[in-house]
Amino acid sequence: MVVVGLIASVLGIALGLIIDWFPTQGSKQAEKIDTFWDVLIICSVPFFVLVTTVVLFSVKTFRMRPGEEHLDGPPIHGNTRLEVVWTAVPAIMLVALCSYAYITLHDIEKAPAASLGPERQITVNGQQFTWTFDYDEGGKKFSSAQLYVPIGRSVKFNVKTKDVLHDFWVPAWRMKIDAVPGITTDYRITPTRAGTWPVVCAELCGLGHAFMRQTAHVVPQADFDKWVTKMTTRTAAPAPAAGGGAAVDAKALFTQGETTSGATACGACHKLADAGTAGGVGPDLDQALKGKDAAFIKQSIVDPNAVIAKGFNANIMPDNYAKLLSADEIDALVKYLGEVAGK
Numbered sequence: 001m002v003v004v005g006l007i008a009s010v011l012g013i014a015l016g017l018i019i020d021w022f023p024t025q026g027s028k029q030a031e032k033i034d035t036f037w038d039v040l041i042i043c044s045v046p047f048f049v050l051v052t053t054v055v056l057f058s059v060k061t062f063r064m065r066p067g068e069e070h071l072d073g074p075p076i077h078g079n080t081r082l083e084v085v086w087t088a089v090p091a092i093m094l095v096a097l098c099s100y101a102y103i104t105l106h107d108i109e110k111a112p113a114a115s116l117g118p119e120r121q122i123t124v125n126g127q128q129f130t131w132t133f134d135y136d137e138g139g140k141k142f143s144s145a146q147l148y149v150p151i152g153r154s155v156k157f158n159v160k161t162k163d164v165l166h167d168f169w170v171p172a173w174r175m176k177i178d179a180v181p182g183i184t185t186d187y188r189i190t191p192t193r194a195g196t197w198p199v200v201c202a203e204l205c206g207l208g209h210a211f212m213r214q215t216a217h218v219v220p221q222a223d224f225d226k227w228v229t230k231m232t233t234r235t236a237a238p239a240p241a242a243g244g245g246a247a248v249d250a251k252a253l254f255t256q257g258e259t260t261s262g263a264t265a266c267g268a269c270h271k272l273a274d275a276g277t278a279g280g281v282g283p284d285l286d287q288a289l290k291g292k293d294a295a296f297i298k299q300s301i302v303d304p305n306a307v308i309a310k311g312f313n314a315n316i317m318p319d320n321y322a323k324l325l326s327a328d329e330i331d332a333l334v335k336y337l338g339e340v341a342g343k
């Protein structure tokens, strides 16, 4: 049994360490969390093997054989030494692992040194079924549906919800926390790897939970500054003159949502022949918008819960487009949908 247990433990630990459990390490915090995970694997596999081996051995050796149905088992008296050992060893391990976990968490949640300058704070708002990120960059406030953070700088997320429980999670950063109605929760990370990472909701929050996915962009400081400038000058920009170059591309806005605001793409949820999108979460706009006027289309975008399309549920289409899109962008969308839907 000892030999079998040893071999199984070594194989189990090797397997546990070889398997690539997590996505790319995208933050400073990720390394310590992944190491902690490995330590947990190394400590828990031998116990799993021990229990399983003893159970299997006992089933084989001490099982009831034909003719023994009415026999009593052998009387068992306690074994003090054994009991002390099997209580003490797990207790010591538990205390040790809890202490290690506490120290790790404490360590990765520490605020950055003051000498690095003020830490960036981003307010994360969860709502069925979208995330909105509120920035305050040197007094300039704006909201975005896409999360942008500069690489290498600590950022603190203050997480809120407008309705039910959500959970703000960027797997590549490892940290995650519930968004709880009525309170603000928080965590901080320092992104170490440039790239785009999925932002997901990790708390079942209703029918559209699976669509509550956005993107975190980790970019060099210079690109971040450019993005902030774009976001803060957007609303102040004068409306493009007729035929002017800066007109909104409504079709691109519909299909990609990758506009200045980066709002969730309409096409992800809606079918529209002209845009070539096939989303099935919301109504097929070619059918739904037949004979509808601009006022109706506009209301459907800025206040989607005012009228709920038949056969669909309220609160699935994000109700924050009025905040995320500029007035020009909304007007362009309304005009575009009025022209192409059902044609």
Ligand code: HEC
Pocket (backbone or CB within 6 Å): 129, 208, 211, 254, 264, 265, 266, 267, 268, 269, 270, 281, 282, 283, 285, 288, 289, 297, 300, 301, 304, 305, 307, 308, 309, 310, 312, 313, 314, 315, 316, 317, 318, 321, 333
């Ligand atoms: C997460 C999915 C989702 C996204 C993203 C989304 N919608 Fe919707 N949309 C819905 C659902 C579900 C409905 C039906 C419920 C309702 O009327 O609110 C709907 C309804 C509509 C309607 C009314 C249709 C009718 O029959 O009354 C219009 C118009 C519309 N959406 C346009 C848009 C536009 C434009 C965008 C992008 C700016 C967009 N939607 C983004 C899910 C979405």
Ligand SMILES: [Cu+2]
Pocket (backbone or CB within 6 Å): 166, 167, 201, 202, 203, 204, 205, 206, 209, 210, 212
């Ligand atoms: Cu959710």
